[in-house]
Amino acid sequence: MRLTWVVVGIGLALAGCGGSSGPRKKLVAFSQCNNSEPYRAAQNARLTKLLAAQPDVQLVIADAQQDNSKQIGQIEAFIRQKPDLLIVAPNERAPLTEVMGRAFHAGIPVICLERDIVQPNYTSYIRSDNREIGRMAGQYIVDYLTKKNGAPRGNIVQIRGLLGVEGEINRYEGAQEVLAKYPGIRTVHEAVADWIQAKAKDRMTEALRAEPKIDVVYAHNDPMAVGAYLAAKDLGREKEMIFIGVDGLSGPGGGIQKVADGILAATFVYPLCVDKAVEIGTRILREPGFQPEKVYTINSVMVTPENAARLEKAAE
Amino acid sequence: MKRLRKLKSVLGLAGIILIAILVSPVAADGSNIFLQAGNLTDVLRQMSVIGIIAVAMTFVILTAGIDLSVGSILAFATCLTGMFITRSSPGSSHFAQAALAVTVAVGASALVGAANGVVISAFRIQPFIVSLASMIGVRGLAKWLSKNENIDIGFGSDAAASFAGFVNQKVVIVGAFAVLAAIFWIVLDRTVFGRYVRAIGDNEKAGRYSGLPIRSVKIAVYTLSGLLTGIAGVLYAAENHQGNPNAGVAYELDAIAAVVIGGTSLMGGSGSIAGTIVGTLIMGVLTNILRLRNVDSNVEMMVKAVIIVLAVAIQKSEKAE
Numbered sequence: 001m002r003l004t005w006v007v008v009g010i011g012l013a014l015a016g017c018g019g020s021s022g023p024r025k026k027l028v029a030f031s032q033c034n035n036s037e038p039y040r041a042a043q044n045a046r047l048t049k050l051l052a053a054q055p056d057v058q059l060v061i062a063d064a065q066q067d068n069s070k071q072i073g074q075i076e077a078f079i080r081q082k083p084d085l086l087i088v089a090p091n092e093r094a095p096l097t098e099v100m101g102r103a104f105h106a107g108i109p110v111i112c113l114e115r116d117i118v119q120p121n122y123t124s125y126i127r128s129d130n131r132e133i134g135r136m137a138g139q140y141i142v143d144y145l146t147k148k149n150g151a152p153r154g155n156i157v158q159i160r161g162l163l164g165v166e167g168e169i170n171r172y173e174g175a176q177e178v179l180a181k182y183p184g185i186r187t188v189h190e191a192v193a194d195w196i197q198a199k200a201k202d203r204m205t206e207a208l209r210a211e212p213k214i215d216v217v218y219a220h221n222d223p224m225a226v227g228a229y230l231a232a233k234d235l236g237r238e239k240e241m242i243f244i245g246v247d248g249l250s251g252p253g254g255g256i257q258k259v260a261d262g263i264l265a266a267t268f269v270y271p272l273c274v275d276k277a278v279e280i281g282t283r284i285l286r287e288p289g290f291q292p293e294k295v296y297t298i299n300s301v302m303v304t305p306e307n308a309a310r311l312e313k314a315a316e
Numbered sequence: 317m318k319r320l321r322k323l324k325s326v327l328g329l330a331g332i333i334l335i336a337i338l339v340s341p342v343a344a345d346g347s348n349i350f351l352q353a354g355n356l357t358d359v360l361r362q363m364s365v366i367g368i369i370a371v372a373m374t375f376v377i378l379t380a381g382i383d384l385s386v387g388s389i390l391a392f393a394t395c396l397t398g399m400f401i402t403r404s405s406p407g408s409s410h411f412a413q414a415a416l417a418v419t420v421a422v423g424a425s426a427l428v429g430a431a432n433g434v435v436i437s438a439f440r441i442q443p444f445i446v447s448l449a450s451m452i453g454v455r456g457l458a459k460w461l462s463k464n465e466n467i468d469i470g471f472g473s474d475a476a477a478s479f480a481g482f483v484n485q486k487v488v489i490v491g492a493f494a495v496l497a498a499i500f501w502i503v504l505d506r507t508v509f510g511r512y513v514r515a516i517g518d519n520e521k522a523g524r525y526s527g528l529p530i531r532s533v534k535i536a537v538y539t540l541s542g543l544l545t546g547i548a549g550v551l552y553a554a555e556n557h558q559g560n561p562n563a564g565v566a567y568e569l570d571a572i573a574a575v576v577i578g579g580t581s582l583m584g585g586s587g588s589i590a591g592t593i594v595g596t597l598i599m600g601v602l603t604n605i606l607r608l609r610n611v612d613s614n615v616e617m618m619v620k621a622v623i624i625v626l627a628v629a630i631q632k633s634e635k636a637e
Binding site: 068081093098 | 349358362466557603604
């Protein structure tokens with residue numbers, strides 16, 4: 001029986017933590033699909049930092065741990081609290097569509113971050129453009145090979161992410177759009193490494209065994225580009241080719257630093273979309289009658305050794 | 317004694333609800349957010365899928381068994397639902413197509429459960445091992461069937477979308493849980509089958525000497541586990557608008573937690589459906605109030621761990637008294 005009271009006591013103590021009292025602040029609720037991806041962690045950190053500048057705003061982040069049902073439940077709990085702004089980075093398109101519609105129709109301003117849903121159940125959708133990133137990468141490859149070999153010709157290896165995912169499809173097809181115009185440029189080897197650095201290293205080792213001459217490795221994210229570099233380094237061939245990636249996160253392990261270190265020749269920033277979300281969100285919170293656009297597209301930036309240091313500083 | 321213990325887990329639930337009311341944030345109009353009808357029904361809806369699995373798990377655990385494969389069977393059922401509801405089948409009505417999808421998903425899940433039961437009773441292998449193997453194998457089966465991709469159920473006006481739209485209503489999902497829980501409460505407490513289930517868990521050897529149909533009861537119990545998990549899978553597919561081969565990871569543990577919090581002993585023989593419903597509600601209310609208070613989801617996991625251990629410890633200490 002005494003134990004029962006222990007439980008009640010602990011329950012009260014725990015339920016008491018989280019949240020804060022005092023005058024009601026503006027509540028910004030962020031439903032994040034998975035904190036354990038570096039890109040997502042960078043979004044959280046950036047959002048926290050930007051909103052810290054507004055003392056009358058309270059930010060709450062819920063981590064759905066890559067679980068659709070959990071994210072639906074967390075958004076439902078947010079809807080009950082009627083936040084002044086709800087930002088959602090959906091785990092997957094279909095499962096989140098309905099619950100975001102409920103929030104939107106309950107009159108809560110909803111910003112959909114980076115990943116689209118099936119119906120436009122949001123006030124604004126802030127996206128980045130993976131196909132454009134693919135095109136930029138393709139053009140970079142063409143320019144590099146033209147400079148290196150005197151004409152647009154050469155051998156490239158592509159390390160692909162998880163097949164069937166929007167980011168993977170468009171980063172691949174965007175590059176193909178450009179590369180298809182140059183018959184001298186051949187994709188001699190394509191491997192799937194599911195976004196994972198360790199897998200990319202294994203797949204690249206096989207590519208290196210099979211291909212005597214490689215000019216460019218285009219990996220669809222930075223960790224895979226680094227994995228490919230490590231494989232080439234093991235075989236002493238890392239000077240023979242260049243490595244390019246996508247994502248361009250800041251921070252010590254991020255792609256920008258890898259470019260600064262000379263491991264990657266270039267990477268393309270996949271925008272966090274958070275700066276725009278704060279800009280739009282702040283106007284929604286403070287300007288009655290503000291009508292945001294339905295869709296904002298954030299452009300990518302190419303990271304090269306020349307601008308890496310500057311971009312790293314700007315992202316801090 | 318038994319009645320007293322049941323009362324105690326209800327007291328635990330009452331305690332948690334009281335805490336939830338006390339610490340719930342307050343809406344702009346001054347009302348208690350936890351107590352809003354919309355929120356209370358959110359809680360019921362969110363716990364229904366696990367609740368249905370936990371009802372079946374109660375039968376399994378009462379026979380001193382365990383079923384680790386339910387999370388994988390759930391994924392398998394969502395994939396079958398998705399595949400059959402989105403198949404183009406000109407000429408058949410939406411209802412007929414939905415009926416077919418549900419029948420296939422639930423039937424195939426029941427078959428998987430039956431296979432678990434047959435292997436367990438025919439080869440006398442421990443349920444933990446058989447259902448562990450099944451958990452791995454059925455997950456593979458679901459991924460293979462769906463080619464590793466989610467099967468999206470759209471939002472249009474076809475059979476798939478109207479099926480999801482109908483099933484994904486609170487009244488349907490919570491209603492399914494309530495009806496199934498009521499049926500199997502009666503089955504456990506009022507039928508010969510229910511008595512056999514308890515008797516086998518209590519003392520299998522004695523049951524064998526007194527001529528109980530141990531083999532068929534065990535097969536029935538694991539079939540039931542597959543069947544109810546299949547129904548949960550159909551609901552899950554509608555709620556998430558997709559068949560998902562990665563759904564339900566670790567759901568077996570959530571279901572087992574609900575069962576043991578409800579006072580059912582892993583040693584078999586003692587426990588009740590009422591306890592399991594209370595256990596599911598405790599977890600549901602706890603999750604809800606932590607989310608309403610915006611407690612970090614990692615902390616949420618730690619709190620749940622503490623609650624599971626304490627709930628069982630209380631029941632133990634009360635037994636000793």
